[in-house]
Amino acid sequence: MKKYPDHIVWDEVTQKFHANILPYASNVAGPKIEIEDVSLFKQRGVNKIETIFNTEYNELVTRYNELVNQMNLNQVIYNSSYNFEPIVGETYHLYRKQDNKTFLSIISPAEWNQEHIVSVMLCSNLKWERVDI
Numbered sequence: 001m002k003k004y005p006d007h008i009v010w011d012e013v014t015q016k017f018h019a020n021i022l023p024y025a026s027n028v029a030g031p032k033i034e035i036e037d038v039s040l041f042k043q044r045g046v047n048k049i050e051t052i053f054n055t056e057y058n059e060l061v062t063r064y065n066e067l068v069n070q071m072n073l074n075q076v077i078y079n080s081s082y083n084f085e086p087i088v089g090e091t092y093h094l095y096r097k098q099d100n101k102t103f104l105s106i107i108s109p110a111e112w113n114q115e116h117i118v119s120v121m122l123c124s125n126l127k128w129e130r131v132d133i
Contacts, residue, residue: 073130076094076102077094077104077128078128079102080101081102082103088122089121089122090121090122091106091131092119092121093105093116093120094117094118094120095115102117108133109133118130119131119133
């Protein structure tokens with residue numbers, strides 16, 4: 001087997017010269033191969049994706065906090081005392097007694113002098129939601 005100099009493009013497998021099919025220059029007179037600078041592209045991509053992830057994260061944190069607040073409200077309402085079965089869609093009012101126990105009533109805060117905590121409505125999924133009165 002004949003040994004060719006390094007600048008000669010010879011394929012040992014096919015036993016042919018293949019400089020004409022290479023995607024790059026194979027001789028010293030060929031154009032200079034320069035690697036593109038992709039750092040600006042990468043930096044823009046990192047900045048954009050960071051913004052997207054931070055936005056999604058903040059939305060998740062906000063949603064999580066809303067769920068925790070809803071859960072706490074429902075726990076307080078379901079743990080309070082009441083002697084009636086609440087009707088879906090009706091507005092009820094949570095009050096605090098002298099002994100710090102809570103109770104649910106249909107009487108609005110304007111109708112009597114009790115420590116009012118929150119007004120709520122029972123939804124069809126049996127979840128209590130805060131109502132502004």
